[in-house]
Amino acid sequence: MYGAVAAVKDLSLTVRRGEFLTILGPSGSGKTTALMLLAGFVPPTKGDIVIAGRSVAAVPAYRRDQGIVFQSYALFPHLTVRRNLEFPLEMRGIKAAERVTQVDRMLERVHLGDFGDRMPSQLSGGQQQRVALARALIADPPILLLDEPLGALDRNLREQMQVELKNLHKEFGKTTICVTHDQEEALTLSDRIVVMRTGRIEQTDTPEALYDRPTTRFVATFLGEANIIENPDFKVESNAAPPPGTVAMIRPERICVTGPAAPKRVDADQRQSVQGAVSDMIYAGPQRKYHVRVGSSVLIVREHVASGQQIFRPGDDVRLDWLRSDVRFVTT
Template sequence: MSSAAMLRSDLTPALRLVARTTAEDQTLQSSVPAQIEFRNVTKMYGLIAAVTELSLSVRRGEFLTILGPSGSGKTTALMMLAGFEAPTKGDILIAGKSVAAVPSYRRDQGIVFQNYALFPHLTVRRNLEFPLEMRGVKASGRASLIERMLRRVHLDAFGERMPSQLSGGQQQRVALARALIADPPILLLDEPLGALDRNLREQMQGEIKSLHREFGKTTICVTHDQEEALTLSDRIVVMRGGRIEQSDTPEALYDRPATRFVANFLGEANLLNNPQLGFKKSDSPGTVPMIRPERVRIAAKHAAPLPDQDQRQVVSGTVEEMIYAGPLRKYQVRVGDDLLIVREHVAFGQETFGPGDTVRLDWLRADIRLLSE
């Protein structure tokens, strides 16, 4: 029996969660109604609209990330769902029931904040025990639950330490364990990895994905980190100015952004609305052609053409900058008035170019996406 299953077996019936395989989850998602719904939700701060007419449904077991820059309304949306802010207009439903008048402590959600919000005067073990006490789990069952959860997050040797005696990654694990230990149906993550360095952030992304697979919680994560959103999510909602700009799977959102804002916020984008790049504005009124940097090939000026050269757009340019970033090289290439970005994986024996080199760029026309302005 997995550690998650053992944890559930000791909880009261009201807190138990029926284990399902990943395949079963995928089959059920299409038939299970939305667990969370925002219905035309608006939040005003004085005359300023932080969120405007937000309508969003989240399926049971889904990992949804709300992504956007500062001021986009993503955190306000999460705080309304958590019960820390009240909508000015509209409604929020959980399992089909309005929670607009339900206080945060009665919404049966686990919450992980950016600063972890651990109780500094309590040991790790007591931090995990607190939500069990609040849920009425009997003292006789709390100890075994805590020990199993500590083992699950690899902190079984740290139960008697205070939060101040832990590293940032360890504190994050305690925060996740505390949010999960009482088995709430919904998990809310507010910039959960923002305080960690890059290597630790990547490790914790893997840990969060593993916990989501194991516990199957409906999870909403708020972040401004593109890589984090792409790595963790089943679906990403990009917000801008308090409204949803686009919502889709990570792959679809990256490969088929609908607007210029989404393309630039979720990765890098080369805009091709110049005649010298093969397009005229009159060819696609109201839109701008775009291609991702990794879809552009860089080669020596007189390199042999590829077999599919007739399907490619070809331009010549001058390298202005080459940035080496471990597994990747990033080139900035001047083509007339435009500066195009090329990103390629580093490989043994690969030809490289430096500032001042004349190169040829080409890309498949089928890889071009038309974006709304």
């Protein structure tokens, strides 16, 4: 609770040993508070937190034996990289000779073998992130907590570090709980994703299942783009009957766009086709996105750019078609 406001409500979550779980949500969804509860920085007003069968709700953060990486890295600015990594070992009473061995091994593992004597201010953002991860891992904690770990990096470096994080997780096998608002990061890194909204869990599942089979409109639109087809001028065909209180949804990349007179596809009997007109075309390097008006609805279509591909301009008439099996139904 923050005053009269409950930042997290009725949160019930089981994390499996060794999995990479991401808590995903927009600002104000309660994801960071959930992580602070797990870390021990915020006490729960009710309920319990159990790790390996032991209640830790009343255990202070420094006694929970967890590795934590913050978005700001929180490196000691007055200590060298080597001393930053030695600190948690020293706090655990590891002898000096063994500390040197463990630090050398960890620096090599995160590709910083030649950077041990540098100060944090002499490192790039990606290098500082590696030091922060190494410091969290070096004491061999059973749980690793990541708070927006890649949020301070530019796009290219963030993608490189996503690969590095996946490799580190595979190598060390740590139970990892990550908080982020970055959907692509969550999809790339996670074994499971918890989508939060206004302090509650909206849906929990694997990345593939969440993206392909969202249960609510919020999850469908927050985790990627989605065409929510409400009150269309055409009947949406599907292989399944729509459950009560739901609307049809289809992902933009599942829709194909062609000229109105183009030959039908070989699986046309499994598809629905509609006629429309392009209202906008957005070129984004490897992808091209169309906004197509179909009656009173505007559908988004996303296709990979390929040589020899027909390009449609605003005002062009087009035909859209999609597999009826790709239509999903979400609650509003």
